[in-house]
Amino acid sequence: MKKILTLLLALVMTVSLFAACGDKDAGNKGEGNGKPTLTIGIPADANVMSYDDNALTNWLEEQLDCNLEFMIYSGGSDIATQISTTVAARQPLPDVLWDISLGAALITQYGEDGYLVDLAPYFYSDVEAKTPNTEMAPNFWEKMDMWDAYYGEEMEAKFQDEVIYRMTEEDGAIYSYPVFGFTPTDSMVYQVWINQTWLDKLGLPMPTDVDSFYETLKAFKANDCNGNGIHDEIPLYGNRLDSLGADTYSYLINMFGYWDGGTYWLDNGDGTLQNAYTADHYREGLKFINKLYKEGLMNPLTVTGSSSEMKRLVTPATGPALVGVWVGHATIATTMGNDTLKEYVAMPYWGTAVEKRCSVTREVYITTDCPEENREIAFKMLDLFLSDEGAMRCRYGEPGVNWKDYEGTETSPSGEVWKWEIIEDPLSLQTNAIWSSALCITPCSELISMKQPGTDWYKYKIEQVWAQYQNYQAAMERNPDRVYPGPRYTTEEEERTGVARENCTTYVKTSMTEFITGILDPNNDAQWNAYLNKLDELGLATWQEVSEASWNRLLDAGFGA
Amino acid sequence: MAKSPAVAAPSALLKKTPWQKFWIRFKKNWQLHLMMVVPLAYLILFSYVPMYGLQIAFKDYRARAGIWGSEWVGLENFATFFANYKWPMYVWNTLALSLYALFASFPVPIILALTIHVNTHKVLKKVAQNVSYMPHFISLVVMIGILFSTLHPVAGMLGAIYRILGVESYIDVRYAKESFRHLYVWSGVWQGMGWSSILYVSALSGVPEELHEAAKLDGASRLRRVWAIDIPTILPTICIMLIMRCGSLLSVGYQKAYLMQSPVNKDVSEIISTYVYNNGLKKNQMSFGSAVGLMNSLISVTMLTIVNWITNKLSDHEMGLW
Numbered sequence: 111m112k113k114i115l116t117l118l119l120a121l122v123m124t125v126s127l128f129a130a131c132g133d134k135d136a137g138n139k140g141e142g143n144g145k146p147t148l149t150i151g152i153p154a155d156a157n158v159m160s161y162d163d164n165a166l167t168n169w170l171e172e173q174l175d176c177n178l179e180f181m182i183y184s185g186g187s188d189i190a191t192q193i194s195t196t197v198a199a200r201q202p203l204p205d206v207l208w209d210i211s212l213g214a215a216l217i218t219q220y221g222e223d224g225y226l227v228d229l230a231p232y233f234y235s236d237v238e239a240k241t242p243n244t245e246m247a248p249n250f251w252e253k254m255d256m257w258d259a260y261y262g263e264e265m266e267a268k269f270q271d272e273v274i275y276r277m278t279e280e281d282g283a284i285y286s287y288p289v290f291g292f293t294p295t296d297s298m299v300y301q302v303w304i305n306q307t308w309l310d311k312l313g314l315p316m317p318t319d320v321d322s323f324y325e326t327l328k329a330f331k332a333n334d335c336n337g338n339g340i341h342d343e344i345p346l347y348g349n350r351l352d353s354l355g356a357d358t359y360s361y362l363i364n365m366f367g368y369w370d371g372g373t374y375w376l377d378n379g380d381g382t383l384q385n386a387y388t389a390d391h392y393r394e395g396l397k398f399i400n401k402l403y404k405e406g407l408m409n410p411l412t413v414t415g416s417s418s419e420m421k422r423l424v425t426p427a428t429g430p431a432l433v434g435v436w437v438g439h440a441t442i443a444t445t446m447g448n449d450t451l452k453e454y455v456a457m458p459y460w461g462t463a464v465e466k467r468c469s470v471t472r473e474v475y476i477t478t479d480c481p482e483e484n485r486e487i488a489f490k491m492l493d494l495f496l497s498d499e500g501a502m503r504c505r506y507g508e509p510g511v512n513w514k515d516y517e518g519t520e521t522s523p524s525g526e527v528w529k530w531e532i533i534e535d536p537l538s539l540q541t542n543a544i545w546s547s548a549l550c551i552t553p554c555s556e557l558i559s560m561k562q563p564g565t566d567w568y569k570y571k572i573e574q575v576w577a578q579y580q581n582y583q584a585a586m587e588r589n590p591d592r593v594y595p596g597p598r599y600t601t602e603e604e605e606r607t608g609v610a611r612e613n614c615t616t617y618v619k620t621s622m623t624e625f626i627t628g629i630l631d632p633n634n635d636a637q638w639n640a641y642l643n644k645l646d647e648l649g650l651a652t653w654q655e656v657s658e659a660s661w662n663r664l665l666d667a668g669f670g671a
Numbered sequence: 672m673a674k675s676p677a678v679a680a681p682s683a684l685l686k687k688t689p690w691q692k693f694w695i696r697f698k699k700n701w702q703l704h705l706m707m708v709v710p711l712a713y714l715i716l717f718s719y720v721p722m723y724g725l726q727i728a729f730k731d732y733r734a735r736a737g738i739w740g741s742e743w744v745g746l747e748n749f750a751t752f753f754a755n756y757k758w759p760m761y762v763w764n765t766l767a768l769s770l771y772a773l774f775a776s777f778p779v780p781i782i783l784a785l786t787i788h789v790n791t792h793k794v795l796k797k798v799a800q801n802v803s804y805m806p807h808f809i810s811l812v813v814m815i816g817i818l819f820s821t822l823h824p825v826a827g828m829l830g831a832i833y834r835i836l837g838v839e840s841y842i843d844v845r846y847a848k849e850s851f852r853h854l855y856v857w858s859g860v861w862q863g864m865g866w867s868s869i870l871y872v873s874a875l876s877g878v879p880e881e882l883h884e885a886a887k888l889d890g891a892s893r894l895r896r897v898w899a900i901d902i903p904t905i906l907p908t909i910c911i912m913l914i915m916r917c918g919s920l921l922s923v924g925y926q927k928a929y930l931m932q933s934p935v936n937k938d939v940s941e942i943i944s945t946y947v948y949n950n951g952l953k954k955n956q957m958s959f960g961s962a963v964g965l966m967n968s969l970i971s972v973t974m975l976t977i978v979n980w981i982t983n984k985l986s987d988h989e990m991g992l993w
Contacts, residue, residue: 194955197734216955223735341839342825406839411825414846414933422826432825609754612950616757623934648756 146484147177148491151193151204154184155546157538165508165543173494174487183210190216197225205480206488209549211473215604221285222601227476228283232489237282246489249496253290271669272595276470280600280660286472287492289549300348300361300464301578303454304435308335308343319460320365320398327407330434338430346402347409348437349420357464358412358437359622362399365461367391368589371622372464373596374615375657381665383594383658385650387618388642396625396632403626409433413623425451452570456577463585465593473549506560507536507543516561523576528561535562594661595669603656610649617648728962741958748962757941762921765942768928769920771852776860776867777916781909783864784871785897800872803865815930818858819845846933851940855931870912874905910982910990918975921967943967 152161161167161180171178181204183189190212196203203225212220220226233250235243242251254273257266277288309316309326312333317323327345335343348358363369368376369392375383386392402408411419424436425448435457476488494500499509506513512535516528536543562572599607621641624630630637687695697704723738728748730741752758783803790796806814822829822845833841844850878901886896925944932940943963951960975992983991 191952194952194957197955198732198957200734200737213954219955223733225735340834342834344825410841410843413935414843419823419826609751613754613756616755619934620937623937627935 143177145176146487147179148206148480148484148488149179149181149204150206150208151181151183151210152208152545153189153210154182157536157540158545159540159542161545163542164545165511166503166545169503170491170494174491176484176487197223202479203477205477205484206491207473207475207477209473209546210475211471212475214472217285217472217475218279218601218604221279221283224478226285227478227480227485228285229287229476229489230278230282230284232486233284246486247493249493249500253496273470275595275598275664275669277472280598285475287474287476287489288470288472289474289495290470300357300437301439301575301582302361302435302437302457302459303574304457305330305335305431305433305453306455307431307453308434311335311337316457318458323365324398324402324407327402327434328405331405331407335434336430336432342432343434344409344423344432345407345434346412346437347420347423347433347435348412358408359395359399359626360464361437361459362402363392363395364459364463364585365398366394368462368465368593369395370464370593373594374618375594375597375654375661377590377592377594377661379590379592381658381662383654383661385614385618385645385654387622388645388650393632393638396622399626400628400632404628410627413627424454454574456574456581458581459585461585462589463582465586465589471549502530504544504549505537506530506532507534507541512536512543513560518561520561522559522561523572526559529559531561532563595664597657597660598664599656599660603660607649607653607656610653613648614645614650614653617645725961725965727958728965730958732958732961734957744958748958749966751959752963752966755946760938761941761943761946764939765921765923765944767939768852768855768942769923772856772859772923773916773920775856776863777913779860779864780867781871781905784868784875784905785901787868787872788875788901789893789897800865800868804869805865806862807866809862811926812930814858814862815927818854822854843935845931846935848936848939851931851936855927859927870908871905874908875901878904907990910986911992914975914978914982914992917978918971920974921970 158164161182167178183192185192189210193203193207193210193212194216197220217226221228230237231243232246233243235241235245244251254270255266257269261269273288273290277284277286279285304316304326308330312329312335314326314329315322317326330343330345333343334341346358348361357371360369360371363371367389369386369389370376371386374386376386376389378384399408403410403413411423420436420438424431424433424438426432427448431450431453436454474492476485476492480488495504502509502513511533513530513532516531518531519527521527621630625632625641630641632638727738727741729743729745730738731744731747732738732741736742755761787796787799787803790799809817819827821827824830824833824841824843824845829844832838842849844854882900883896886900891899921943923942923944925942925948928940928942929945929948932945947960947963950956951963979991979993
């Protein structure tokens, strides 16, 4: 009996080894209906129940007369690494990669190595002359002409420059379909919120400059603002840099002069550049942040914390508010609906603001594994996402179920009548209506066009975010006329500066933390000069020379004119 | 007259060639050799055959061109590692972490195994063993998550302790430079000590009971018996494990350090593998990653050989790996 049982067990286990084998085409949707099939590589989203039986998928299949199949990637930020491994193993990629952040360097590399399709011929009917191809990319070019409705003609020109600049490689190729957001809330790198309840309790006015801001933080620390009898008030808290761009340090340093640490260089106005991490006002900003850190006015978690930690502190599940001033994107908190959040109001900026006119993400690509005959369909699909209906379906889900055309007369904060009305936002819900809660394309400004369900909570959100937007616009008025948008190098320049760039960027990032936490003293001239000398040693001059050459090429081509 | 079916006459064996002798012994134990076929095939296919790919350490590997079609660049990838001004720091961080982990975590499983072994209560023994090796099965990500949630200075257990004690000014121990190595090593000790002790427990189960009885009769205390009987019994196992651990001093995995890293502790948490992960795999620089990995392996083999030689010298060739 034992022998029989043992043999049976061995047989079952052997057979189960072959369970993974099977016809890879078995069960493919749309098999045999004669329509072309596009495979889409997409990150797993825990809230999306099905990509196949999905309202957005069904609509796209109907519009494009094709079948869509999905290859789901899991692993969050490691997806780019998975793609790298697939490429290195010479395995085929899906036809379209959607919502996958490869980063500028990898996009260029994959494009030059022939893994990504050059989309320039689809955007331009004459690539040399840059003539818009309104037949292949009608929605893209239509949206590019809409900026003036929200920001005026002068800003529209800047926005168009920025979108074209960010989507185009140094050699003119375009390897990803740029997804750009219109929502002013997404255009801001940071939003600053102050606890109005605490200000009222202490009888303090809204801060209007660095000194009154400092005094306000001191008052928050010294008093029992939340009235719970415990000395747990956190005067200032914010992320170092969260996934939505909120950067507490940038906000504080911009109180002393225009500063964009993400681009590493500041335009001097005459074609030359200065390194952002050597500028005098950067040092002033560091001195101020160091002072806040030393005196316990800026919470140490700002240096290390994450968005999820911020949610926990800013909107505690139980108990009163803990934070006086926080810097972060509205989305972090406004999805909470926690009443504690209503204590916060938009705080004005009195300095400059990192000029992020629009959020241009390059996370959508067509791979060269997509058959030639299907590339046009794939491009049309990507362009559909910039149409009004496509964008609304992408972000808000199914018409009639999640949203509908607005038929009333109520107006938005801008004075315009709402265009659409949201019935139920599928974001963060279990849904079959959208593909992703991360890559959300919106057709136009949420604040101006989309009436949210009429609860107090949304009323608060719209009022405050609109105020944030206006503060940000006012700050941008104080910015220099022209700002450096970020580097773009040729392959030869990348190689020549590779070591210097890596050494310098590593050094400035670690030094910034050391200056802020007090390991180095930004007030100490000897230490500051030693820091500058070290940067010179690490090849800053080489990097500067190449960056200026690249910048001048861009200026010669008419950028910012 | 029937021939003997069993062993051939000694004189017949002496006339055979070494190859024939080997074949006779092989046929006698063919079942054991058959069992070895699958693991041997696995070793050859997945450990030896891929070695030809190491050449990409000396090439500018492009997946489109393939391994054979990529351009030779000589030692450029190795030079890239040394061109980074922080490379001594990466090597030192790796060594420091590795040596600390070695000194802290090596004796603990041995002590645990001895403690379990001397215990006479069978149920307690089993429970202690099972409970001690359960953390091994917790994934690294979950373990770090538990650790950081507990040590959160505001919302965690540590935060509650701070509030009870009235501590207002604190450092975030999860990410502080000063605490990184301690958290890294001791969390690893907690997670791995039970699993590592299994080998020693099984080695200790081979200690003859008569030796302990004889020692008891001679008046030896429990501790004396552990020192004189148990430890010498497992000493060969300890030596082998130590040699193997020494051979991987520079091969600290990136996952745990990467998860525990922050801008504040980068000076101590950036090790060779995290640097290679960030600058190699994430940026699709396979050649660079391979070059550093090859360098690590060469150093590891050298260290393994040296430590094995020292062990052989000290133990008169009885306790070395080879």
